[in-house]
Amino acid sequence: MSAANSGDKVHAVAAALAGEGYLAGREVATILHLAIALEQPLLLEGEAGVGKTELARAWASATDARLVRLQCHEGIDVHQALYDWDHARQLLSLRASERGASAPELYSREFLVRRPLLEALEHDGPVVLLIDEVDRADDAFEAFLLELLADFQVTIPELGTIAAVGRPLVVLTSNRTRELHDALKRRCLYHWIDYPDPDREREIVLTRLPGVSDEIATRVVAAVGRLREAGLYKVPGVGETVTWARALRALGPQSLQETLGAALKVREDIERVREQGVLEGV
Amino acid sequence: MSEDEESAARSRPGTGAALTERLGALCELLRARGVRVGTGELLAAHRALQVLPDPGDATLARLALRSTLCSSREHLEAFDDAWLQWQHGAEVGLDGATVPPELDEAIRSLLPRTLVPSAASAPDLEESEPVAAAWSDAEILLDRDFASYDERDRAAALALLRRSATRGPQRRTRRVVPSRRGRRIDLRATMRASWRTGGEPFELRRSGHPLEPRPLVLVADMSGSMAPYALMLLAYMQATVTARRRVEAFAFATRLTRITHELRGRDPEAALRRADAALADARGGTRIGEAVGALNREYGRLIGRGSVVILLSDGWDRGDPELLGHELARLRRCARALIWLNPLAADPRWEPLTRGMVAASPHLDQILPGNSLRSLGALADLLERVEQ
Numbered sequence A: 001m002s003a004a005n006s007g008d009k010v011h012a013v014a015a016a017l018a019g020e021g022y023l024a025g026r027e028v029a030t031i032l033h034l035a036i037a038l039e040q041p042l043l044l045e046g047e048a049g050v051g052k053t054e055l056a057r058a059w060a061s062a063t064d065a066r067l068v069r070l071q072c073h074e075g076i077d078v079h080q081a082l083y084d085w086d087h088a089r090q091l092l093s094l095r096a097s098e099r100g101a102s103a104p105e106l107y108s109r110e111f112l113v114r115r116p117l118l119e120a121l122e123h124d125g126p127v128v129l130l131i132d133e134v135d136r137a138d139d140a141f142e143a144f145l146l147e148l149l150a151d152f153q154v155t156i157p158e159l160g161t162i163a164a165v166g167r168p169l170v171v172l173t174s175n176r177t178r179e180l181h182d183a184l185k186r187r188c189l190y191h192w193i194d195y196p197d198p199d200r201e202r203e204i205v206l207t208r209l210p211g212v213s214d215e216i217a218t219r220v221v222a223a224v225g226r227l228r229e230a231g232l233y234k235v236p237g238v239g240e241t242v243t244w245a246r247a248l249r250a251l252g253p254q255s256l257q258e259t260l261g262a263a264l265k266v267r268e269d270i271e272r273v274r275e276q277g278v279l280e281g282v
Numbered sequence B: 001m002s003e004d005e006e007s008a009a010r011s012r013p014g015t016g017a018a019l020t021e022r023l024g025a026l027c028e029l030l031r032a033r034g035v036r037v038g039t040g041e042l043l044a045a046h047r048a049l050q051v052l053p054d055p056g057d058a059t060l061a062r063l064a065l066r067s068t069l070c071s072s073r074e075h076l077e078a079f080d081d082a083w084l085q086w087q088h089g090a091e092v093g094l095d096g097a098t099v100p101p102e103l104d105e106a107i108r109s110l111l112p113r114t115l116v117p118s119a120a121s122a123p124d125l126e127e128s129e130p131v132a133a134a135w136s137d138a139e140i141l142l143d144r145d146f147a148s149y150d151e152r153d154r155a156a157a158l159a160l161l162r163r164s165a166t167r168g169p170q171r172r173t174r175r176v177v178p179s180r181r182g183r184r185i186d187l188r189a190t191m192r193a194s195w196r197t198g199g200e201p202f203e204l205r206r207s208g209h210p211l212e213p214r215p216l217v218l219v220a221d222m223s224g225s226m227a228p229y230a231l232m233l234l235a236y237m238q239a240t241v242t243a244r245r246r247v248e249a250f251a252f253a254t255r256l257t258r259i260t261h262e263l264r265g266r267d268p269e270a271a272l273r274r275a276d277a278a279l280a281d282a283r284g285g286t287r288i289g290e291a292v293g294a295l296n297r298e299y300g301r302l303i304g305r306g307s308v309v310i311l312l313s314d315g316w317d318r319g320d321p322e323l324l325g326h327e328l329a330r331l332r333r334c335a336r337a338l339i340w341l342n343p344l345a346a347d348p349r350w351e352p353l354t355r356g357m358v359a360a361s362p363h364l365d366q367i368l369p370g371n372s373l374r375s376l377g378a379l380a381d382l383l384e385r386v387e388q
Helices: A003-019 A026-038 A052-062 A088-099 A116-122 A139-151 A180-188 A199-208 A214-229 A238-251 A267-275 B003-011 B015-032 B039-050 B058-069 B074-092 B105-111 B123-128 B134-145 B151-165 B186-197 B224-243 B268-281 B288-298 B321-334 B356-365 B372-384
Strands: A042-046 A067-072 A081-087 A112-113 A128-133 A153-156 A160-165 A169-174 A189-193 B170-172 B206-208 B209-211 B216-221 B247-252 B256-258 B308-312 B337-341 B364-367
Touching: A003 A026, A003 A112, A003 B268, A026 A042, A026 A052, A026 A169, A026 A189, A042 A052, A052 A067, A052 A128, A081 A199, A081 B186, A088 A180, A112 A116, A116 A128, A116 A153, A116 A160, A139 A153, A139 A180, A169 B268, A199 A238, A199 B134, A214 A238, B015 B039, B015 B058, B015 B074, B039 B058, B058 B074, B074 B364, B134 B151, B134 B372, B151 B224, B151 B372, B170 B247, B216 B224, B224 B247, B224 B308, B247 B288, B256 B288, B256 B372, B288 B356, B321 B337, B337 B372, B364 B372
Parallel strands: A042 A169, A042 A189, A067 A128, A128 A169, B216 B247, B216 B308, B308 B337, B337 B364
Antiparallel strands: A081 A112, A153 A160, B170 B209, B247 B256
C-alpha cells in the first residue's frame, strides 16, 4: 500500500466520521484506519467526555454496521456479557413434559439467552463491538476478554464452540480507574484521546448544535479552555462544552457565570473559579 | 533433595550432625509428651528446614518443624510445649562452644543468639555472612524504631515486613460465585443438581459475593526530615505493591511522583533503585497540601471507588496548612478510609500540634506511628478491620 493511498484512506475515515457529526482529528482517523486494516481491537483511553464511546457509535452508523455495546461494570461475568440459560423456562418446560409433552432439550438454543458478546459474534454483517469502560470489570473478566479477542470464538460448554461470522471491529474504552493488564493492552492498538484544540472544539459545538451562534460557540470554547487550565478536580469534557453552549443558546451569550453548573459539577471547583475570577474577560 | 545436594550436605563436616543432634533433642521432648516421632519425621524436618525460603524466620521454622514432626491435631499442643522447652533449654546453654562455626543457616537461625559463636571465637563469620540474623533478633527488631536500623537490621527486617505487607483491606465484589452460605439462589447450579433427583429441584444451590483486595493507595513523604524512615517505608511500599493486587504507590517532597511501576518486582533492591531514580528530582522541602492536591487532580480516578489511602509523613509541612486541610477533605470524601502514618506519633507525649497536623487531623480516620515493624503490624490489623 503506498503512502498516498493510505493517506487517502485516513481522509476517507475522517470524512465518513464527519458525515455522522464526529469531527475526528488526524490521529484518531489514522488509528481507526489501522484498527480496521490490521483487524486489531482498538483501546481508547482519555479523560471523561472526550468522545471515546462516540467514536464507535459514529463509525458504526457511518458504515451501516450494527453497534453492539457491552457496558462493563463491577462484577460483570460471562453470564451477563456472553450468554445465560433461561432457567425459569427450562424448569417450566420440564414441568410441562411431566404432563405428557415431549421432553425438551434443555441446553439448546431455545433456552439460550444471548448477551451482547454473543450477539456481536453471531451477527451476519458488519459489526462494531463497543466494550465500554472495561476498567470497571475485574481481572477475571479481562482474562476472558483476552481469550475472546484472540480468536473471536467462544465456547459454551453445553453447546460447543461458536466462532464469529465476520471479524467485528472492536473498540474498548477505559477511564483508567485502574491499570489494565499488559496482556490485554498488548493485543490492542492503543490511543489516548486528548481534548480537541479550540478550533476543532468550536466546530464540534457548531456541528452538534445547529442554530447556535458563532459568538456563543467561541465564548464557550474559550471559557472551557480556561477551566481546563485552572487546576480543578473535575475538568469539563467536550460533552460539557456542548451542554454549556446549549444552555447559553437558551439564555443568551451573557449568562456564562450563571450557567457554570453546566460545565462544573464539584462545589469546590465552582467556588474556586468564582473566587479566582478564572472566567473574567471571556 | 537431589543426590548431589545430599552428598554436599554430608561433605560439610559437623553441619548435618549438629542439626540432627539439635533436632533429636526436640524429638526427645516430643516423645516424652506422647508424640510418636521416628527417623522418617526427623529426616523430613531436616529437609524442610533446608528448603525454607527464609531461614531467619522463626515462625516459618516452627511451622516447618511442626508440619513435619506432628501429624495430628492432638499433637499440636504437645509440640508447642516441647518447642518452648527446646528453646529455653538452648538458651540456658546446652553447650555453646560445641556449635561449629560452619553451621547451616537453618540451624544457626534456630538457635538463640547466645549460642552463635561470638565474633572473637569466629572472627570471619561476621564478615563472610551478613545475612541470617536469628529470629530472636527479629523479636527485638519488632519494637525498634526504623531510624535506628543499620544495614543488618534492615536485611533481617525485610522478611517480617513482607509478612505485614501481604495483609490488607478487603471488600465484597459484585461478582457472583457458588457459595454454600450465599444469599442468592444459583439457578444454574440448582438446575444441574436437579438432574440427580429426576429434574426435581430439591436441593437449592446458592451463590454469594467473594472477597477481593480493596484498592490501597500509599503516599510517602520523601523529604529531608523523613530520611531516617525513607528506606524502610519504601521497602514496605515495595513489598505491598508486589504482594497485593490493586495497590498504587506515590512519593513526594515538593512534587508528587507515581512509583507503582518502579516498585513492582521480585527483586526489592532493584525496585528501590528504580524508585529512587524516579524520585531523584523530587526531593526538597515538603509541600504536603500540594502533593495531595496533585493526587486528587491527576490521579483522582485511581483513588476513588472505595480505596484506603495511607499517608506516610511526619507532618512537617512548609506549604499552606489551609490548602492541606482542603485537599485532605477532598481526599477523604473520595476514599473509603484515610490513615496517616507519622513516625513522631511513636512518642506517647506526641500530639498533632504542628500546623500541618492540626489542619489534617479532622480529616483522618486514624493516626499510627508506622515507625517499627510492630506498628506496621498494627496497621495491617487496622486495614483488615476496614469494613468489607
